[in-house]
Amino acid sequence: MLTIPGPSSGFCDGFSRRNFLRIGALGMGGIALPGLLRAESQSGSRPSRKAVIMIYLPGGPPHQDTFDLKLDAPSEIRGEFKPIPTTVPGFQICEYLPRLARLAHKYTVIRSIADAVDDHSDFMCQTGRRKGNQPPGGWPTIGACVSRVLGPQDPAVPAFIGLEPKMKHRPYNAATPGFVGVSHDAFRPAADAKSDMVLNGVTTERLADRRALLSGFDRFRRDVDASGLMEGIDGFNQQAFGMLTSSRLLEALDLSKEDPRVLAKYGKGDAKVHGDAAPMLNEQFCTARRLVEAGARFVTVAYGFWDYHGNNFGNARNDLPLLDQGVAALIEDLHDRGMSQDVSVIVWGEFGRSPTINKDAGRDHWPRASCALLTGGGMKVGQVIGATDRLGGEPSERPVRFGEVFATLYHTLGIDVNKVAIPDLTGRPQYLVPDGCQPMRELVG
16 A cells, blocks of 8 residues: 555635545545556557646736736836846736746746636636536546546556645645546645655655665565466556556656756745745756656646735745746756657646735735746747736736636647546536637647
8 A cells, every 4th residue: 555645735715625645445435546547448548748737826826916017007006026028029027037038939828817716726727617516526627637538658657646845735625536536636746745655664755765765666576476466467457566666756756866957947946835835846847847757647736825915025026036947947948858849838826816905015816817827738839818907907808718728738638628528427428628618729729
């Protein structure tokens, strides 16, 4: 049994959650990893190198202080930051994002996401839907759907991985695999991606001693082989055993194997926990790249705490340069490795922030307009999609739905949202995105 518990979660809404995943018996209701692998084989899914990295910014970053500055707005709205030019003519972003300014020709910003809800939850960012009127079992995350439809690219690496650094709380009110089933939930390498993994007495607290760790796995495999167990189980059980004992996943998680010069480009970030969410560990971006390189199809990263009800500009002065370095390094890294056409990246939070600066020098929740940054996956880059009004409060051009972004991400993975459906717990087929949502023509043509 490999147990990977996740810490409990909470946020400004006061909710608390706890998450865990057990692999070996893997899951609930008798669902086992060998059965999952068998089902994937029967589905006839084709091998693919496509992948998605989702960088989720818990709390909702201020759109008008990052990618949608409003210099013509009154002082109580426009804020303290100055815009700087980018490599895309006419496109300006915050002065605290200079690296991203130099890379603007390699990504696209959507300024007019319009259908968020005032809810501290990753639900919209993970499912593309609202919580109301859910089918039996609940709406699944996009990562779970990708795992179900495409299956693992490599039997030793889970299709869907949720990266969460050592933290007091998980992203609050986290979405679930819903009716797709727990067998397709994210493989979460727990608190610090290492210390909670335990297998046959070998813990990854000993990751620094690679010989001891790998020798422990080798000894485990030898013991099982000697017992004759492997001869009596079918190929799917052997494949599951290989996934649990292969060093491929651990190698991808082990940043000591990364080129120090590459790690230096990502930077360290900020290890302290911000608010009630996550620290800003920039190395997690590098880990995400290593995981998709190893075969993961969908990787999520929770980064920082952006619920700036107070001291909006002081917080942003600290946080934006860290985000700037990490995301810019990831974009460059994917290009340098020839992965930018295969790996899509999206950076966003659950909503935007209010146009008016409150009495505590903060911005409050604002679901009526928010931003997203997208790159890679063969998408068209070097552009801005949509616009908001003079105050940054309402979309004035091209309102965009979360479901349209999801349809686009599925498209980059080679999944046709008009043809693929997954049955819910009653057996009724459910399409991957809400009605009327299609891949965005501005991004995929």
